[in-house]
Amino acid sequence: MNAISHALKESSRFEMNIYRGVSEHVDIKILKDTILKNNVDILMLRIPAENIAEQDKLDRLGFDYLCADTLVYYSSQLQQTETVNLRNADIQFYVTTQGDIERLNAMVLQIFSNYTNHYNSNPYINKKHITEGYQEWVRDFISKETNGSCISWIIKRGKELVGFATCSHDEKEKNCEGILYGVMPGQDGKGIYTDLIRYTMNYFKTRGYETMKVSTQIQNVAVQKVWGREGFFLSKSYNTFHINSLLGYSLRGKTEMDFTISESDVQKVAETTGDFNPIHFDDSFAIENKLDRKIAHGIIPNSMLTKFYGMEYPGNGTLFLKYKYLFLRPLYLNEAYKLTIGFPVINSESGIYKSVATIRDRDNNVCLIGYSDMKKRIAVSAV
Numbered sequence: 001m002n003a004i005s006h007a008l009k010e011s012s013r014f015e016m017n018i019y020r021g022v023s024e025h026v027d028i029k030i031l032k033d034t035i036l037k038n039n040v041d042i043l044m045l046r047i048p049a050e051n052i053a054e055q056d057k058l059d060r061l062g063f064d065y066l067c068a069d070t071l072v073y074y075s076s077q078l079q080q081t082e083t084v085n086l087r088n089a090d091i092q093f094y095v096t097t098q099g100d101i102e103r104l105n106a107m108v109l110q111i112f113s114n115y116t117n118h119y120n121s122n123p124y125i126n127k128k129h130i131t132e133g134y135q136e137w138v139r140d141f142i143s144k145e146t147n148g149s150c151i152s153w154i155i156k157r158g159k160e161l162v163g164f165a166t167c168s169h170d171e172k173e174k175n176c177e178g179i180l181y182g183v184m185p186g187q188d189g190k191g192i193y194t195d196l197i198r199y200t201m202n203y204f205k206t207r208g209y210e211t212m213k214v215s216t217q218i219q220n221v222a223v224q225k226v227w228g229r230e231g232f233f234l235s236k237s238y239n240t241f242h243i244n245s246l247l248g249y250s251l252r253g254k255t256e257m258d259f260t261i262s263e264s265d266v267q268k269v270a271e272t273t274g275d276f277n278p279i280h281f282d283d284s285f286a287i288e289n290k291l292d293r294k295i296a297h298g299i300i301p302n303s304m305l306t307k308f309y310g311m312e313y314p315g316n317g318t319l320f321l322k323y324k325y326l327f328l329r330p331l332y333l334n335e336a337y338k339l340t341i342g343f344p345v346i347n348s349e350s351g352i353y354k355s356v357a358t359i360r361d362r363d364n365n366v367c368l369i370g371y372s373d374m375k376k377r378i379a380v381s382a383v
Helices: 008-014 028-038 049-061 098-112 127-140 192-205 221-229 263-273 283-288 299-311
Strands: 004-006 018-022 042-048 064-077 092-095 150-157 160-170 175-183 211-217 233-244 255-259 318-327 337-347 352-361 366-376
Touching: 004 028, 008 018, 008 127, 018 028, 028 042, 028 049, 042 049, 049 064, 049 233, 064 221, 098 127, 098 150, 098 160, 098 175, 127 160, 127 175, 150 192, 160 192, 175 192, 192 211, 192 221, 211 221, 255 299, 263 299, 299 318, 299 337, 299 352, 299 366
Parallel strands: 018 042, 175 211
Antiparallel strands: 004 018, 042 233, 064 211, 064 233, 092 150, 150 160, 160 175, 255 337, 318 366, 337 352, 352 366
């Protein structure tokens, strides 16, 4: 499995702890260790579409996940394609400089404000920051003479801005990629996008580059039709999965509690539930079952959370809609543990709350993660 890394810019933009990776196969141990060790909120993982069976492995993680989009790559062998003139002979391409940042930001805002990608699919991501990502992306590809790895253009017809194009390239490997192309509103149907493709293809072809690739979300059919006409062929596709572990993200300050589980706690639960399983009472039996010693009932942390949600926050009137617990390590009697409770979703108008609770041992190992969906009934006073 390829390396998974911290997505620093996305984490800053969305105010969440986000990690990203691309891999041919899914390694559950690596994914789980990365999520737990780094307190990950969302792990964005791309898997080749032809390896769709790998998706089933994600179920074994236990965290909620969604397929956020399908990304398709098209490639062209530049030296084998015919050089074609632009359709619009009256447009000009200007290599961007740092002085173009403000107009590029404005162009991106107009062009991509309603464009959908994998960020739009995730209900936990703040949608108002998505377009900022495109602005940041374009700024990063402003032509840099220092490293020569990227170049971008602003396209004008006279004094009118009609579009922009950004590309990355590797002089040594002789390959390049069209990163982001944009056509201004009102310029649709005039062949501007086709000319962006033709110009960048011709630019790199005359410089001896051999392969060019471009990518988009599968639903963006219009640009794929252009690519097909201009000599690109579908070469690769990836499914993008968002694993929503949400271990650090909360819309309110987190609540922390230190606790231990006593012999008396276990006895009371057994008497209430009728669960006298010797794994909770007999050290020898527990050791035979590959535990260090007897363990607490799983319902004990559940009862702690029930009390908190019903009596403290969201408070009286709160009902469980659903919950899921991931037991990662056993809870032993008379050990020190820390319970942390956060809320990634708070909607006081609808009364819907989503909570994530974690229990860690004295060595900071995650023992339990609890996901709870709740609804707080809104009391209506009698008239």
